[in-house]
Amino acid sequence: MNDHDKMIEKWKKDPAFMFEYAALEDEFALLDELLKARANAGMTQEDVALAMNTKAPAVVRIESGGGRERHSPSVETLRKYAKAVG
Secondary structure (H helix, E strand, O other): OOHHHHHHHHHOOOHHHHHHHHHOHHHHHHHHHHHHHHHHHOOOHHHHHHHHOOOHHHHHHHHHOOHHHOOOOOHHHHHHHHHHHO
16 A cells, blocks of 8 residues: 555544545546546547637636535536537
């Protein structure tokens, strides 16, 4: 087990950490699906940006999520992303 794994295991023993981690579970699942859809479509972030009529940094922001501290994409933006990747 590497140092990172040990750190995560230690954090998982903290109830406050697990509460916050669980609160983000749905967001992590959504981001995972976005990345899988783009990979299955064989597209780059630039390809998706062109299909969405935007720029690659916007796609990077969508795919990187942001939790509660950053702006989350709108439902309309997620629809555009979904349409772009098929």
